Structure formats: structure tokens, C-alpha cells
Amino acid sequence: MAVNAFRTFPHRSPRRGMRRILPVLFSAVLLTGAAAGATDHTPGPVLSPGPRNVLLITLDTTRADHLSCYGSPVLTSPHIDGLAQRGVRFSRATAVIPLTGPGHATILTGLYPRDHGAIRNGVPMVREVPTLATILSSRGYRTAAFVSGWTLRRTLAGLDRGFDTFDDDMTDRYHMVNDQRMGDQTADHAIAWLKEHASEPFFLWIHLFDPHEPYTDHGLLLPANPTGLGDPPSREILRRYNQEIAFADRQVGRVLRALSTSDAAQETMIILTSDHGEAFGENGEKGHGRSLYQATQDVPFILVHPSLGQNRVSDLPVSTLDVTPTVLDLLDLLPITDSDGVALGQALQAPGSFAGRAIYQETFPGARKKFWRIFGPRLTGDPTLVAIRRGDWKAIFDPRRDRIEIYDLGSDPREQHDLSKEQTVRAARFRPLLAAHAERDWLPPSTETALSDADRERLESLGYVD
Numbered sequence: 001m002a003v004n005a006f007r008t009f010p011h012r013s014p015r016r017g018m019r020r021i022l023p024v025l026f027s028a029v030l031l032t033g034a035a036a037g038a039t040d041h042t043p044g045p046v047l048s049p050g051p052r053n054v055l056l057i058t059l060d061t062t063r064a065d066h067l068s069c070y071g072s073p074v075l076t077s078p079h080i081d082g083l084a085q086r087g088v089r090f091s092r093a094t095a096v097i098p099l100t101g102p103g104h105a106t107i108l109t110g111l112y113p114r115d116h117g118a119i120r121n122g123v124p125m126v127r128e129v130p131t132l133a134t135i136l137s138s139r140g141y142r143t144a145a146f147v148s149g150w151t152l153r154r155t156l157a158g159l160d161r162g163f164d165t166f167d168d169d170m171t172d173r174y175h176m177v178n179d180q181r182m183g184d185q186t187a188d189h190a191i192a193w194l195k196e197h198a199s200e201p202f203f204l205w206i207h208l209f210d211p212h213e214p215y216t217d218h219g220l221l222l223p224a225n226p227t228g229l230g231d232p233p234s235r236e237i238l239r240r241y242n243q244e245i246a247f248a249d250r251q252v253g254r255v256l257r258a259l260s261t262s263d264a265a266q267e268t269m270i271i272l273t274s275d276h277g278e279a280f281g282e283n284g285e286k287g288h289g290r291s292l293y294q295a296t297q298d299v300p301f302i303l304v305h306p307s308l309g310q311n312r313v314s315d316l317p318v319s320t321l322d323v324t325p326t327v328l329d330l331l332d333l334l335p336i337t338d339s340d341g342v343a344l345g346q347a348l349q350a351p352g353s354f355a356g357r358a359i360y361q362e363t364f365p366g367a368r369k370k371f372w373r374i375f376g377p378r379l380t381g382d383p384t385l386v387a388i389r390r391g392d393w394k395a396i397f398d399p400r401r402d403r404i405e406i407y408d409l410g411s412d413p414r415e416q417h418d419l420s421k422e423q424t425v426r427a428a429r430f431r432p433l434l435a436a437h438a439e440r441d442w443l444p445p446s447t448e449t450a451l452s453d454a455d456r457e458r459l460e461s462l463g464y465v466d
């Protein structure tokens with residue numbers, strides 16, 4: 001079987017030396033074959049001298065500033081804080097799209113949404129695009145995913161490819177509908193799997209949905225985050241949101257404890273991040289998906305690997321695009337063709353090359369059915385907004401109105417003062433980049449699948465039909 005084949009390879013061999021630094025691409029990615037499935041990955045030995053296993057934890061809807069290791073005055077995340085002390089915490093990590101399905105497809109491919117095809121929840125990624133799971137599976141890894149939100153069900157997101165186990169069971173009723181699974185159940189399943197497979201080379205992805213709406217009161221004694229809006233309804237919302245994060249943090253702690261007592265304790269690299277953040281009234285938004293302000297784009301990003309040191313904080317501009325390139329590089333495997341992500345292990349060795357990196361963000365209109373009602377049956381790849389972040393500067397562009405906003409995140413991290421009238425030179429520089437990004441081709445799913453009534457009901461209950 002595949003795992004035995006893997007073990008015939010000398011995965012402890014010396015590293016082959018530094019490969020080229022992954023390019024940071026500012027221009028559009030041509031879709032001729034690249035994102036349609038061309039890949040550099042062929043079966044062969046894993047040569048990395050470091051950990052062979054990969055544990056990826058994604059916390060849905062978790063904005064960085066609500067974790068205590070990212071400066072929250074409320075102790076929401078002691079286990080994640082401890083994880084950060086074991087590796088590198090990236091203080092300036094950004095999502096590229098504030099939506100669950102597309103955001104996770106980006107995490108698992110290193111591609112912008114229009115390059116993997118999933119531009120909205122309910123639109124699955126293109127099946128020919130290689131993912132971290134398909135690549136590691138082809139290398140003989142045991143692969144498993146345990147997801148907790150309906151938007152990541154296999155038929156909706158198309159992320160199940162390459163996983164031997166893809167556990168998207170949400171049969172237990174949660175609130176009014178079974179649109180999600182609580183993190184303790186997800187962790188139970190993942191820990192059981194880990195106990196069975198820790199001695200094999202593995203890729204384990206655990207997705208915890210708890211911080212997503214509706215915010216559940218777990219009875220934990222946590223106050224509202226005083227960095228929030230502060231009016232009475234918001235304080236209760238923020239208190240519950242903090243509880244959800246603390247509840248998810250406990251599950252992370254349980255998984256990490258199980259890993260630490262397993263055969264894989266010293267053999268596993270760990271990545272923790274989020275697909276997007278959450279707005280609590282900033283710039284008039286509540287929730288996520290409709291705008292590109294940093295409330296929904298600032299995410300945690302923690303990387304634990306012995307070659308990178310401990311208790312380290314990096315202010316490199318990183319993004320969810322970087323997860324897959326980073327993992328493949330640390331395993332000494334080639335990156336996915338035309339990925340716009342960066343191998344962070346290499347970037348940490350040459351940070352000057354990446355300080356001026358540009359990261360794009362984008363979002364798209366409506367969930368699928370409503371989109372059809374408004375614009376007809378053909379789903380297009382036209383974004384409602386695109387943004388670019390370079391250093392402390394951020395520009396948000398509405399291509400339909402040809403309107404640009406510019407913010408200096410260094411002095412105005414909450415994006416309260418649009419400087420587009422003063423920063424005319426910068427606006428003139430950013431506008432064509434943003435217009436070009438907005439016009440990138442979309443690689444639509446190869447097979448059209450209409451949402452079932454059950455899927456539509458659950459997407460609506462999660463707030464995705466707008």
C-alpha cells in the first residue's frame with residue numbers, strides 16, 4: 001500500500017539545499033493549464049530532515065486581535081498562546097477572501113480564489129487543481145480532515161480530494177439546524193484518528209467552526225473584549241465571541257495534548273490559522289463576506305517547526321496563500337504551479353526580500369441561488385471588491401463604481417480615514433494593479449451542481465445568502 005511505499009524512501013536524507021525563493025507575483029496568473037491541473041509533483045522521496053507529519057488547524061471566523069497572544073486583554077487562548085511560544089507567530093497575517101469555502105481552498109492550494117475556482121460558498125473548487133492533500137496523498141501520506149461547518153461539506157467545497165478520511169458529519173442538531181458541529185465533537189473524532197495513525201506519515205487537518213455565528217455562551221467567565229465597540233448589545237456579542245474562541249482553544253489544547261503523547265510528538269510540524277476574521281460594526285459591517293476591511297482579514301498564523309526556532313514573532317506580511325507553499329517547502333517538495341504564496345521558512349531567512357510584498361484580497365457577490373436570481377443563471381467571476389495590502393498601505397477598489405479607498409494601516413489600523421484624496425500618486429499606482437486583479441479570469445468549476453434545498457437552507461442559516 002501507499003504508506004509502505006513511502007517508507008522505502010529516505011525521508012531523513014540531507015536537504016537538497018535552498019531552492020529558488022518562491023516568486024511573489026503581482027501580475028495576473030494565466031489560467032492556461034496551470035491552475036487547471038498542471039503540477040510539478042511526481043512520486044519520489046521526501047528529503048526534508050525535519051518533521052515528516054503535518055497538523056493543520058483552522059479556526060473559522062477568528063480575528064487575530066481576539067487571541068491573547070495577538071494582544072487581546074482577555075485571556076481567550078492559553079493553549080494557542082503556548083503553541084505560539086513553540087514556534088513563529090506572524091503578527092501581520094491576512095486572509096485573501098472573507099468566505100469559508102473559498103478561504104479554505106486557498107489555504108489548501110496557495111492559489112487566489114479565481115485560480116482554484118471556488119469564489120463563493122456553495123461553489124466547489126475545480127477538481128483538477130492539486131491540493132496539499134492530493135500531493136501528500138500521492139507521496140504515501142495517510143490523510144484525514146475533520147471539518148465542522150456545512151460550507152465545507154464535500155459537495156459544497158470540493159476539498160475532500162486527497163483525504164483518505166474526510167469527516168464532515170454534522171448529524172447532531174446544533175441550534176435550530178444541523179449546519180455545524182461543535183469543536184469538542186470534531187476534536188474527539190480527530191484525536192481518535194490520531195491515536196490510530198500517529199505512527200504513519202500523516203497530514204491531519206482539523207477545522208473548528210465555533211467562533212462563527214451564532215455565538216454560543218459556554219458559561220466561561222470571560223468579559224467582552226474592550227477593543228470592541230462597547231455599546232451594550234455589542235458587548236454581549238463580544239463576550240460570547242470570546243467564549244467561542246476560548247472553547248475552540250480548549251479543543252486545540254486537547255488535540256495538542258494527544259499529539260504530545262503520541263509517537264508523532266517530535267515528528268509533526270503544526271500550522272494554525274483562520275480562513276477570515278469577523279466584523280463587529282467596524283466600517284458598518286457585521287459578520288464577514290461583504291467588505292474587505294481588516295476586521296475580516298486580519299487572521300492568526302502560527303508555524304511550529306524545529307528549523308524555525310521558538311518563541312519568535314515575525315512582522316513579515318504573510319497570508320493564507322502561504323500555508324501550502326510553506327508546508328511543501330519544509331517537506332522539500334516542489335510548490336504548486338503558479339501559486340502566489342510564499343514558502344515562509346525561506347522568507348524568514350531572507351525577510352528583506354518580502355517586506356514590500358503585495359497581497360491581494362477579494363470578495364464576490366451573493367451566495368449562489370440569490371446570485372442567480374439577481375444576475376441570471378450564469379455565475380461570473382467578477383468580484384464586488386478587490387484590495388491590495390503592501391506594507392502599511394491598503395487600497396480597496398470597487399471595480400463597478402471605479403472607486404478607490406486608501407488607508408495607512410500604520411497610523412489608522414481600523415481604516416477610519418480614507419486618504420484617497422490626499423494620496424493621489426499612490427492611488428494612481430494602486431488603481432491599475434487593482435483593476436488588473438479584478439479582471440483576472442475565473443476558472444469555473446468543471447461540473448455545475450445546483451445547491452440542494454438542504455444546502456441552501458443551511459447556507460442561509462449561516463448568513464451566506466445576502
Ligand SMILES: [Zn+2]
Nearest residue numbers: 060061100275
Ligand atoms: Zn469561515
